[in-house]
Amino acid sequence: MEFNFNKAIYLQITDLFCDEILVKKWNNGDRIPSVRELAINIEVNPNTVMRTYSYLQEKGIVYNKRGIGYFLTDDAFEKTLKMRKEEFIKQDLPVIFKTVKLLDINFDDLKTLYNEFESNK
Numbered sequence: 001m002e003f004n005f006n007k008a009i010y011l012q013i014t015d016l017f018c019d020e021i022l023v024k025k026w027n028n029g030d031r032i033p034s035v036r037e038l039a040i041n042i043e044v045n046p047n048t049v050m051r052t053y054s055y056l057q058e059k060g061i062v063y064n065k066r067g068i069g070y071f072l073t074d075d076a077f078e079k080t081l082k083m084r085k086e087e088f089i090k091q092d093l094p095v096i097f098k099t100v101k102l103l104d105i106n107f108d109d110l111k112t113l114y115n116e117f118e119s120n121k
Contacts, residue, residue, distance in 0.1 A: 001013075001016065001042040001043070001044075009044060009048050010048050010049075010051040010052045010055065011052075011055075013038075013042065013044070013048065013049065013052040014052050014055055014056065016042070017032075017052065017056065018061075018080045018083070018084055021061070021072065021076055021077055021080045022077070022080060022081065022084065024077075026072055026076075027072070027077070028072055028073065028074050028075065028076050028077055029071060029072060029073075029074055029076075030071065030072050031068075031069050031070070031071050032062065032069070032070050032071065032072060033070075034069055034070070035049045035050050035053060035070075036049075053070055059079060059083055060073055060075075060079050061073060061076045061079050061080055061083075062076070
């Protein structure tokens, strides 16, 4: 994993983790990689992964079965989708709107570009 120095590593791991949930690589109730396993796979300190898991526990996305491991909650997908939408609306969308305004791009152009993007998938 390549990290961006403008954002805390544990939050970047959280983003990666949430992406895996949203593309349904992991489903509600699934057991997820252990702290050590994930740390090895993405080449970070286990404490950083632990911080990610603690954050996701606070958000109600994962839970720990002591001695067994970490699991996704029964509503992990829904909570992840809600959390990511809120982050996008608060953080990313204002930057996008500012850029659209600065570049004098209208919404009809955006709609056309979006439709082209969707048809090329």
